[in-house]
Amino acid sequence: MNAPVFDEIIHAPNRLQICAMLAAVDSAEFAVLRETLAVSDSVLSKHLKVLQTAGYVEMTKTSGKAARSTWIALTPEGRRALAGHLAELHRLSDMAKVIDSG
Known part of the structure; x- marks a missing residue:
């Protein structure tokens, strides 16, 4: 289990989606990522860089x-x-549940 750590590099929505998609596979083709995210080549290239x-x-x-x-x-x-x-996002979500039920 990894320690919860908020990562600003990963947190940007497109980068979070890229990492989540790549976590499920060994590798993915650039075109597949581009089409799944519905972004241009230049936008995807920037996030990948x-x-x-x-x-x-x-x-x-x-x-x-x-x-x-x-x-x-x-x-x-x-x-x-x-x-x-993701562990940090879960921790924050759990904290919000406690606040909401309080």
Whole structure:
């Protein structure tokens, strides 16, 4: 269990969604992330660059006969950061439940 830690890098809505999607798979293709988030290439690239600079994702470019692809994977550090951030969100949610029932 990771200690609850609010992570401002992950917390931005698109980056949180990217990390959540990547947590469920080994890697995902750039186009799949773009289509799922319904954002432009430039918006997705910007968010991925922030995550990559933090060491949370790694990108691999592949080229085949038909096309070139970019695959994105959550690093072990990224998985730990996401787990800690989600634990903090759960902690905050639990705190709000106590306040609401009080």
